[in-house]
Amino acid sequence: MKYQSQKVAYAYFLVAMALFGIQVAGGLLAGWIYVSPNTLSEILPFNVIRMIHTNALIVWLLLGFFGAAYYLVPEESEREIFSVKLAYLQLAILVIGTLGAVISYLVGIHGGREFLEQPLWVKFGILVAAVIFLANVSLTFLAGRKTAITNILMTGLWLLCLLWVFAFINPDNLSLDKMYWWFVVHLWVEATWELVMAAILGFLMLKLTGVDREVIEKWLYVIVATALFSGILGTGHHFYWIGTPGYWQWIGSVFSTFEVVPFFAMMSFAFVMVWKGRRNHPNKAALLWSLGSSTVAFFGAGVWGFLHTLHGVNFYTHGTQITAAHGHLAFYGAYVALNLAMFTYAMPHLRGRDPYNQVLNMASFWLMTGGMAFMTFTLTFAGTIQTHMQRIVGDYYMDVQDQLGLFYLMRFGSGVAVVLGALLFIYSMLVVRREVVKPGPLAAPGE
Amino acid sequence: MSDLLTKSRARNVFYGGSIFFVAVFAALTVQSHRHITQKATAGMPLTDEVRLGKHVWERHSCINCHTLHGEGAYFAPELGNVMTRWGVADDPQGAYEILDGWMQAQPSGIEGRRQMPHFEITDEEMRALSEFLRWADQTDTQNWPPNDAG
Numbered sequence: 001m002k003y004q005s006q007k008v009a010y011a012y013f014l015v016a017m018a019l020f021g022i023q024v025a026g027g028l029l030a031g032w033i034y035v036s037p038n039t040l041s042e043i044l045p046f047n048v049i050r051m052i053h054t055n056a057l058i059v060w061l062l063l064g065f066f067g068a069a070y071y072l073v074p075e076e077s078e079r080e081i082f083s084v085k086l087a088y089l090q091l092a093i094l095v096i097g098t099l100g101a102v103i104s105y106l107v108g109i110h111g112g113r114e115f116l117e118q119p120l121w122v123k124f125g126i127l128v129a130a131v132i133f134l135a136n137v138s139l140t141f142l143a144g145r146k147t148a149i150t151n152i153l154m155t156g157l158w159l160l161c162l163l164w165v166f167a168f169i170n171p172d173n174l175s176l177d178k179m180y181w182w183f184v185v186h187l188w189v190e191a192t193w194e195l196v197m198a199a200i201l202g203f204l205m206l207k208l209t210g211v212d213r214e215v216i217e218k219w220l221y222v223i224v225a226t227a228l229f230s231g232i233l234g235t236g237h238h239f240y241w242i243g244t245p246g247y248w249q250w251i252g253s254v255f256s257t258f259e260v261v262p263f264f265a266m267m268s269f270a271f272v273m274v275w276k277g278r279r280n281h282p283n284k285a286a287l288l289w290s291l292g293s294s295t296v297a298f299f300g301a302g303v304w305g306f307l308h309t310l311h312g313v314n315f316y317t318h319g320t321q322i323t324a325a326h327g328h329l330a331f332y333g334a335y336v337a338l339n340l341a342m343f344t345y346a347m348p349h350l351r352g353r354d355p356y357n358q359v360l361n362m363a364s365f366w367l368m369t370g371g372m373a374f375m376t377f378t379l380t381f382a383g384t385i386q387t388h389m390q391r392i393v394g395d396y397y398m399d400v401q402d403q404l405g406l407f408y409l410m411r412f413g414s415g416v417a418v419v420l421g422a423l424l425f426i427y428s429m430l431v432v433r434r435e436v437v438k439p440g441p442l443a444a445p446g447e
Numbered sequence: 448m449s450d451l452l453t454k455s456r457a458r459n460v461f462y463g464g465s466i467f468f469v470a471v472f473a474a475l476t477v478q479s480h481r482h483i484t485q486k487a488t489a490g491m492p493l494t495d496e497v498r499l500g501k502h503v504w505e506r507h508s509c510i511n512c513h514t515l516h517g518e519g520a521y522f523a524p525e526l527g528n529v530m531t532r533w534g535v536a537d538d539p540q541g542a543y544e545i546l547d548g549w550m551q552a553q554p555s556g557i558e559g560r561r562q563m564p565h566f567e568i569t570d571e572e573m574r575a576l577s578e579f580l581r582w583a584d585q586t587d588t589q590n591w592p593p594n595d596a597g
Contacts, residue, residue, distance in 0.1 A: 033561075034522075041554060041562035046522050047511030112505025114519055148454065172498045174583055175483040178518065179476070214454060221457035225464055232468040233475075241591035242516050243487035244479045249589070251475070315591060319517030319525060394594040397524035398561070 001349045003074040005081035010350040011091055012067025013343050017426050019060035019098065020336075024415075024422045026053035031415040034408040044106070051105050051117050057331065058115060059098050064339035065196050066090070066133055069153060071346050072203045073137050077144025082136050090132040097125035113181055116167050123167055130161040148217030149202050152224050156195025163187050175243030182238045189335070190301075191231035194262060197297075197338050198223050201266060204290045204345055209277025216273065223265045230258035237309045241318060249311035256309040263294075263302035263334070270294040283348065283355040285362050289341030292365055296333025296372070304329055304376065316391040321404075322383030329376040337369070340425060347429055357432035364425035371417030378414065382407035490585035500579025503572045512563070514597075516588055523561065525597030530577075530584040532595045542577040 001007065030049045033039050040049075074081055081087060101122045104110060110117040118126070134157065141150055166183040202220045206213060236252025239245075270291050281287065304326040308317040317323070348355045382404045389400045491497075509515075512523040535541040550573070553563040568576065 036559075037561040038556075038558060041564070045512075045562075045564040047508045047520070047564075050511045050520055050522070051508065110508050112508045112510055114510045117508060117511075148458065151458070172501060173484060173488055173493055174501065174515070174579075175488050175586055176480065177501075178516065179479060179483065218452065218454040218457050221454065221461045222452070225457070225461040228461070228465040229468055232465070232472050235472065238518075239479065241588045242518070243483050243586045243588060245482045245487075246589055248479070316593060318591065319514040319519075319521065321521055324521055390596050391593050394596045396596050401561075 001352070003080050005084050005087075006071050006074050007350060008081065008084055008087040008091075009067040009071035009346060011088065012063050012070065013347070013350070015091065015095060016060040016063040016067060016339065017343070017429065019056045019063065020422060021426060022102075023053055023056035023060060024419045026050075026056060028412075028415045028419050031408070031412040035405070035412050048105050048108070048110075051110060052102060054115055055101060055105075055117065056098075057336075059094070061331075061335045061339060063091075063094065064342065065157070065193075065200075068196075068200050068339070068342045068346075069133075069137050069157060071342070071350075072153070072200070073140050073150055076147045076150045076203070077140055079140065079144040082139035082143070086132050086136045090129045090136070093125050093129040093132070097122040097129070100125075113170060113177070115185060116181070126167075127164060130164060134158060134161055147213070148220050149199050149206070152195050152202070152220055153199035155224075156192045156199065160188055160192040160196070163192065178242040179239065179244060182235055186235045186238055187232070189331075190234060190259060191228055193335065194227040194231065195224050197334055198227065198262075198266060200338060200342055201270060201290060201294060204286065204341060205270060205273040205277075207345065208279070208281045208283065208287050208290065209273045210279030210281075211273045211277045215276075219265075219269050223262055223269060226258070226265060227262035230255050230261060234259045237311075237314070240311050240314055253310045253312075257306060259309075260298075260302040260306050263298040267294040267298040283345055283358075285355070285358045285365070286341055286345035288362055288365055289337055289344050292369060293333060293337035293341050296329065296337055296369060298333070300326065300329030300331070300333040300376070304380075307380075317383065317387050320383045320386045320390070321379045321407075322387065325376045325379035325383055328379065329372055332368075332372045337365075340365075343429060357428045360424060360428035360432060364421045364428060366421075367424060368418050368421030371414045371421060374414035375411050375418070378407045378410040382411075487587040488582075488585075490587070491582050493582070494578070496575045496578045497582045499572065500575035500577070500582070503568065503576045504579055507566050507568075515583060516586070517591065523563065525592060526580060527583055527586070527588065528592060528595060528597050530581045532597065536581060536584050539574075539578065539581065542581050543574050546577040546580070547573050 026049055029039075030046065030053055033041075033046055033049070070081060070087055097118070101118045104119050104122075105117065109119060111119065116123075137157070138154065141154055163184055166180050169180050171177050171180065198220055202216050205211065206216050233251055233255040236248040237256040238252070239248035240252060271294075274287065274291065308314050308322050308326065344361055385404060385407075386400050389395045389403065390397060504510075509526070510519040512520050514521065514525045514527070516527040517525065530536040530542055533542070533545050535545055550563075550566060550568065553565050555562065
């Protein structure tokens with residue numbers, strides 16, 4: 001850790017990991033309700049559990065991004081953060097808002113737009129926290145050295161905070177409501193968050209591989225250009241069936257097909273940098289998470305996204321478990337794994353010791369990634385059957401669901417693996433004290 | 448390639464191209480906004496009752512179990528065409544009665560069956576909710592979903 005103020009990131013990562021635990025616990029419970037539907041049905045209905053599952057995910061990913069920014073902006077700008085106090089104040093507001101949201105969900109007070117269910121005062125709290133954050137990192141950024149990594153990171157963070165304004169705009173007309181809702185949801189995860197992802201990935205590659213900064217930064221601009229060129233008009237793939245004009249079917253199909261490109265580019269970028277790099281960085285777990293993130297993001301966001309993005313296909317698959325399959329793998333690969341890569345890289349520095357407990361951390365990668373992959377497969381099969389029976393044959397929803405029990409049981413099993421992986425990750429980050437596993441003695445020749 | 452594509456050129460392409468696509472997207476958004484208000488949802492007036500129905504829909508977070516025009520959770524049936532499915536898309540009184548009857552009977556308590564919670568909804572709100580669902584049903588969704596099953 002070169003700058004004292006980078007320590008702020010530690011608090012952000014701790015809160016993020018706590019929420020990560022809550023998120024996967026909520027997911028496991030929701031998965032169990034698919035298997036055994038009477039569970040808690042009168043005390044804690046499915047809609048509230050799902051709200052906690054999705055909201056906890058979004059908030060912890062954002063906390064991870066904020067923490068990552070506080071960690072990497074000082075190092076890139078070559079100066080301390082403008083105000084450490086403001087950074088902690090921002091975190092305090094977000095923690096209070098998150099706790100407030102969870103408590104009000106549990107007593108049945110919530111909004112009704114998916115993912116944006118937070119009570120109004122929490123939404124304003126998030127806005128205030130975002131303004132504090134932007135001021136704090138921007139003042140640090142402007143006073144110091146500017147690099148492509150921080151340029152892209154700042155662009156992404158500014159735009160995603162500005163788009164939050166659409167969380168307050170809820171037209172009475174349902175179709176307008178849906179159209180502007182996507183300005184937050186799509187333009188976050190399929191545009192602005194990709195900039196943040198690319199910047200963090202670029203930073204990790206720079207540190208872990210030792211490849212020349214000029215090379216990394218040039219390709220970063222190419223990657224984020226493809227992300228926004230495809231992602232902005234790619235919003236059209238959400239405008240097929242909500243009351244928007246028919247031309248979105250062609251715009252959405254064409255541009256969202258190109259949305260595969262930035263994810264393929266990020267995966268290629270990460271592997272090529274590792275091959276080119278001559279640095280043998282001891283933090284192999286961070287490298288595994290970085291490569292894993294870009295690879296799973298390519299499959300989850302790229303391949304599974306393309307699977308149902310063409311309007312002729314989406315006409316049948318829209319609103320089925322196919323969407324759930326894609327959503328789970330895309331979020332895991334692109335944003336969960338990337339955040340965990342950053343935590344894995346930064347924690348040893350933040351705690352002032354060598355990279356430690358690599359093996360447990362790497363085991364958690366395979367456990368979580370294997371679990372998420374299996375979950376994606378089961379949901380894809382369930383969604384394929386659902387699409388055929390419900391959309392083609394015309395069987396009723398619940399009749400079809402009754403046929404999918406085996407898949408939901410397997411999905412729950414994969415969820416158990418993911419939860420165990422998440423707990424193992426948190427344990428390996430916070431509890432284990434042993435350092436790098438030392439290589440065994442070389443066998444003497446001739447023995 | 449590396450001579451032609453320098454870092455500053457890549458940066459300029461990124462910023463310039465992004466501004467271009469934002470502009471195109473903004474123009475199409477304006478056009479789509481008009482299309483929605485003047486054509487796609489013009490089949491039925493957006494009355495105060497429909498507005499109230501949307502608030503009822505939101506207050507109880509129906510979207511976290513059901514889908515509406517295919518968006519939402521996938522735990523419970525599609526409701527964008529539920530009034531068509533029930534055969535009451537053009538019958539306000541029938542729509543209210545069938546919805547009220549359904550919701551009063553929840554939760555079913557049947558073992559092994561997904562449970563819909565019981566919602567405390569006044570008579571006025573129930574009528575508004577059924578009008579909101581009728582209003583959503585008449586939206587021009589480019590003929591989605593493929594059939595009445597939703």
